[in-house]
Amino acid sequence: MPIPETIQRAVTDEGPISFSEFQNLALYDPDTGFYATQGQAGGRRGDFMTSVEVGPLFGAVLANALDTWWDELGRPAPFxxxxxxxxxxxxxxxxxxxxxxxxAALELHLVEISAPLRAQHPDGVTSHLDLPEGPAHVVVANELLDNLPVDLYELTANGWAEVRVGAHGEGLAEVLVPVPSDDAAAVAVDLRLDAVEQRVPTGQRLPAPRRAEAWLVRAVGLLEPGGRVVALDYFRPLADFIGLEADAWVRTYRHHHRGGHPLDDPSQQDITCDVRLPVGPTDPRTSSQAEFLGRHGIQQLVEDGRRIWAEKAANPDLEAMKARSRISEAEALLDPDGLGGFSVCQWGP
Ligand SMILES: C[S@@+](CC[C@H](N)C(=O)[O-])C[C@H]1O[C@@H](n2cnc3c(N)ncnc32)[C@H](O)[C@@H]1O
Known part of the structure; x- marks a missing residue:
């Protein structure tokens, strides 16, 4: 596929652009971006599977969690x-x-940057392109932060360099641009180098998730007293990036398969980056997705599903089929090598 004109123009007019600018155009350009033209989570029509798309069980557990948090907040209306x-x-x-x-008290606001996906939101919710003004009691996001564009840096023999994206013949190529000495201290802060005790080896690349940081600051800023931000994602402590090649934590997906290099086929594949911890305005409370779902009653929902199926197995209706599917949905959601290995980070109580 030819490179979309917006990207071609940006690299030609501005010289090498930051990786985040490239990723933003490749995924979210309103005319040509992956999420504006074809990309979405889901089974047959999707590009990758998420907990939300496994089936209704994940939403049912989240409903339990919302009830718990609503009680803790003194049952506000609207919630x-x-x-x-x-x-x-x-x-x-x-x-x-x-x-x-x-x-009855729930006021649901859905934020989605892609217009075609936003157009499919159900009745009874308010859709937004960007975070609303607030205030909010709960802000939740499944697999958002790993999709927010990141900047990339590499430690060279001469210090940190930014990995930028430039024109190369008909295609694109990475360009290493040394970080000016005046900017070195600010870049070290954005890379959170204070949070890594071991020496960073020459050749190591690290992400600077500036847009995820900014999104979290805004989301936490929306909260009512006692409210919380809950993010479920591929989080990875900064120390665990050390020694890994960038393709272990910047990944591409298309039609349920790993894609190629992030600069290959821009706008034709998803580009995600593991979310470096620490992230956000304060240190979050972190648990595995399996622990989080367990705390909010997944096992009880599965047991209820088994019972309903047993009662109706001789003459199963749609309710019985849904109840039965909870068993396999739970297996997928709790699998420590799959979705159960995701982490849940919470800011707030
Ligand atoms: C990996 S998908 C996850 C979708 C859904 N949460 C799920 O779990 O199935 C990421 C979604 O985030 C949307 N997105 C990316 N940046 C966004 C932003 N700044 N605000 C709102 N949505 C955004 C993308 O368009 C895409 O629909």
Missing amino acids: VVVEGAAGVGTLARTLLAARPRCG
């Missing part, structure tokens, strides 16, 4: 919940279908 990266609105649909106790 304002913002979902970042709502995609086509599947989490909202499954949450509402689970009929949480907080349902």
Whole structure:
């Protein structure tokens, strides 16, 4: 595929552009970006599977979590919940279908940058292109932060250099641009080098997730007292990046397969980056997705599903089929080598 004109123009007019600018155009350009033209989470029509798209169980557990947090907050009405990266609105649909106790008070705001995905949001929610002004009691985001564009840096023999993207014949190529000495201290802060005790070896690349940091600052800033931001994602402590090649933590996906190099086929593949910890305005409380789902009642929902299936197995209806599918959904959501290995970070109580 030819390189989209917006990217071609940016690299030609501005010289090598930052990786985040490239990633932003490749994924989110409103005319040619991956998420504006074809990309989405999901099974047959999607490019990658997310917990939300595994089935209705994840939304049912989130509904339990919302009820717990609503109780803890003293049952406010309205109970304002913002979902970042709502995609086509599947989490909202499954949450509402689970009929949480907080349902009558629930005011759901769905934030999705892609217009075609936003257009598929269900009735009964308010859709936004960007985070609303607030205030909110809960801000939740599944697999948003890893999709927010990152800047990349490499430690060379002469100090840190930024990995930029430039024109190369008909295609694109990485260009290493030394960090000016005046900027070195600020870049070290953005890379959170204070959080890594071991020596960073020459040749090591690290991400600077500036847009994820900025999004988290804004999301936490929306919260009512006692409110929380809950992000489920591929988090990785900074120390665990050391010794890894960048292709272990900047990945591409297309039609459920790993894609090529991030500069190959821009706008035709998703580009994600593991989210470096620490991230956010304060240190979050972190647990595995399996622990989080366990705390909010996944096992009980599976047991209820088994019982409903057993009662109706001789003459199963749709409810029985859905109940039965909870068993395999739970296996997928709790698999420590799969979605269960994701982390959940929470800012707030
Ligand atoms: C990996 S998908 C996850 C979708 C959904 N949360 C799920 O779990 O199935 C990431 C989504 O984030 C959206 N996105 C990216 N940047 C965004 C932003 N700044 N604000 C809102 N949505 C954004 C993308 O368009 C895409 O739909």
